[in-house]
Amino acid sequence: MLPDEWVETYLFRVARANGIRCPRLSDTERIRPTLPTTILSKPDGYPIWSDSTLPRWSVVTRVNKIRYCPECMTRSRHIRSRWRLSVFDVCTIHHIRLKDDLAEPVMTKGYGQENRYFVTEVTDEQLWAGAVCPMPGERRHVERLWSGFERSIVESDIRGAFKHLTCILFLEALLDALATTSREFEDVPLGIPRSTELAKLVEGYRFPLSATLDGIGNFLDQITEPTHRIVVLARLRRMLIDESHRPTCLSNVPIADLRRRFLLGAQKNATTSPHALLYPSQARAAGYVTFQRAVSLIGCAPRLLKQLIDSNICQGASVAQYGGRRHIFLPQHTVEECSKWYASIATFEQVMKELGIDRRGLLALLSARLLRPIAVHMPTFFQRSDLTDLCRRLEDVARPFPTKAAHLHPLLGEWIPSSGRYRPASLKVLTEAFSGKFPVFRQMESSGLSTYFVDHTALERVRRLRKGDIARHRHQEYSSRQPSLLPE
Structure with missing residues (x-):
């Protein structure tokens, strides 16, 4: 085997x-x-650097695309095991983002797609086509995390490399949990690489990163945001449970x-902090x-809750500014009122499920103005009382179902077209x-x-209405063509 060559x-x-x-x-x-x-490897394609296994989320199986650094591949045409780590995105030796347009015939998916090259047939020009480098902030981030691991791999210090990797994966798991929380409260652009997103998070909060046990401790000590602390505690608890099972x-x-x-550390900060409403226990004491x-x-x-607060629908919110972060607290009675209101409304999906209709039927009800939405900025909701009223109106006029039903059509069936000349008449008949x-x-x-x-x-009834519409249209068209006898 060549240095760090992937087993597969x-x-x-x-x-x-x-x-x-x-x-x-x-x-x-x-x-x-x-x-x-x-002999110790398995057909799943996971890299092997130690007897210990890697977390499933940190590696890709052999059916996934083959990623690579163009410069490394140009120097030696073999796939490195470290490129099979799903969280490893940038080569810290040459500072190039890994590409993913290689495939091994039969083994990997997508080898028959366009712009995919076989490992054994790819040229140097194809290896370098479309290669990009990370921005300076992302480069600093990946170097702090991954440079020690990759340097140990190149120097054949496998034991040291695996020790680095263990700490890196631990930090990556915590950073990923923090990034997921940040996406819910901040405007994070869609489609940006994961390493770029983590680099922005680390730089924004100035988290110290070092792939050692002491570095992990220092990183945890620097997490002071209450939201971040809750997320990290939950992630650590999840780790303990997962590690006990596998x-x-x-x-x-x-x-x-x-x-x-x-x-x-959280309890110590709570006793020394001068900000009264910074911690949940003190906020509850104040009502x-x-x-x-x-939200829970x-x-x-x-x-949605943030939109309700911004539009003053959810009133009485108290906003406390600590550093560069805002912390929002809501009165208990306001939360109870919002909970009752949210229980009285339904989303598009809930309406279709409760009324037993599809999207086409829902659009027909909306077009016929039998169902009126209420809008809270972006989301659209419906009053559950309106759904009950629709069903009650039909209960009052409905007849028993006949024994022979071959001539019957569903109320919101195909006789109501999605578009075309018969749609206005069909909607009127539906009303x-x-x-x-x-x-x-x-x-x-x-x-x-x-x-x-x-x-x-x-x-x-639809056909008669449609014929009447056509007759009126022709009459209006004929009348518009007649010359006027009135003096100008």
Whole structure:
């Protein structure tokens, strides 16, 4: 094997060297247990640097794309194991972002797609096409985290490299949890690389990063935001649970001790902080709840609650500014009122589910003005009382379902077109159905509006209305062409 060579591509290389021109997976699996360097590997394609396993979220299987550094590949045409780490995005030796347009025939998905090249056939020009470098902030971030690990790999210090990697993955897990929380409260552009997002987070809060046990402790000591502390505590607890079920390299980190130290640090800060409403316990004593607690009590999305506060629908919010962050607290009675209001409304998906209709049927109700939405900035909701009223109106006019129902059509069926010349007439007839102007039948086995049907009377009514519309249109068109006898 070449330095840090990925086991899977090495097996294909061995197969080709032994006369198999186009190796298949069965060929590599037959070779795997016969070689001392691959006997401990598994067909999942995970890199192997130690007896300890890696967390599943940190690696990609062999069916995923093959990523690589163009400069490394130009110098030696083999796939490195470190490129199979899903959280490793930038080569810290050449400061180039990894590309993902290589494929190994048969093994990896997408080898038949456009702009995909085989490992054995790619040229230097194709390796370098589209290569990009990270911005300075991202470069500093990945160097702080990954340079020690990659340097140890190049120097064949596998034991030291794996020790670095364990600390890196621990920090990456915590940073990813913090980044997920930041996306909910801050405007984070969509589509930016993960490493870029983490670099902005680290730079914005000036987190110290060092891939050592002491570095992890220093990083936890610098997390002071209450929202961040809650997220990190939850992530550490999740780690303890996961490691008890499936031990990985993260078990080498004293997670329980770090979590205990983190909790003691939170209690110490709470007793020395001069800001009364900074911590949830003190906010509850004053009759307030934190923004995160309000979100869980109401059951809505954080973005919606923020819009309600900004539009003054949710009144009485107290905003405390500490450094560069805002902390929002809400009175308990306001949260209870918002909870009752949120329970009285329904989203598009909930309306379709409760009424037993599809999107086309919902649009028909909206176009016929039988269902009126209420808008709170971006989201659109409906009053649940309006849904009940719709069903009650049909209950008052509906007839029993006949024994022979071959001639019946669903109330919101295909007789109401999505567009075209018959749509206005169909919507008018739909409105008349709720008034009882023609027969509507109810099937007891169904629920919502899907239980109601109409017969040929509705379709004949649509045709008559359409003929009347055509006649009026022709009359108006004919009248507009007649010369006026009035003096100008």
